Amino acid sequence: MASKKLLTLVFVREHDKILLGLKKRGFGAGKWNGFGGKVEPGESIAEGALRELKEECGLTALELRKIGLVEFEFENDPNLLQVHVFDTYNYQGQITESEEMQPQWYDVKDIPYEKMWLDDTYWYPYMLRSEPFKGYFLYRGMDHIVHHKIEKLDFE
Numbered sequence: 237m238a239s240k241k242l243l244t245l246v247f248v249r250e251h252d253k254i255l256l257g258l259k260k261r262g263f264g265a266g267k268w269n270g271f272g273g274k275v276e277p278g279e280s281i282a283e284g285a286l287r288e289l290k291e292e293c294g295l296t297a298l299e300l301r302k303i304g305l306v307e308f309e310f311e312n313d314p315n316l317l318q319v320h321v322f323d324t325y326n327y328q329g330q331i332t333e334s335e336e337m338q339p340q341w342y343d344v345k346d347i348p349y350e351k352m353w354l355d356d357t358y359w360y361p362y363m364l365r366s367e368p369f370k371g372y373f374l375y376r377g378m379d380h381i382v383h384h385k386i387e388k389l390d391f392e
């Protein structure tokens with residue numbers, strides 16, 4: 237029976253900038269990504285997103301905007317990863333490197349897609365245009381997308 241794992245990603249934004257983190261270990265190490273991880277038992281998805289953001293880069297989002305949902309499967313692996321994507325323009329705290337992530341601001345024109353998950357080039361444009369989206373990606377290993385679909389959503 238396939239299992240569904242709930243994960244979060246939070247993107248901290250300024251007008252033309254986005255805060256990314258270089259994953260220093262574990263799943264996706266060496267790739268730039270948003271801040272996030274697993275939703276723990278007993279917490280809401282939004283609570284998990286806030287917790288991971290604080291743990292991974294020291295920031296507290298005062299407002300989280302749901303901007304997308306991305307589901308991932310890997311061939312020959314029964315687990316489905318359901319990633320809830322948020323952004324925030326309203327946050328406080330001091331950006332701090334953690335054991336997990338090395339944070340860095342990028343101009344949205346200079347996002348290092350070649351050092352990120354392959355799926356990012358498909359859905360970042362929706363996020364950057366503030367267009368809610370839903371995506372699905374089937375990976376073969378870590379470096380090949382066998383199948384994908386993506387659509388605009390009308391959240392709320």
Ligand SMILES: Cc1cc(-c2ccco2)c2oc(N)nc2c1
Binds near residue numbers: 243356
């Ligand atoms: C398979 C996969 C997982 C994640 C992930 C891990 C934790 C939160 O998200 C991704 O993030 C991005 N950008 N592509 C991703 C692919």
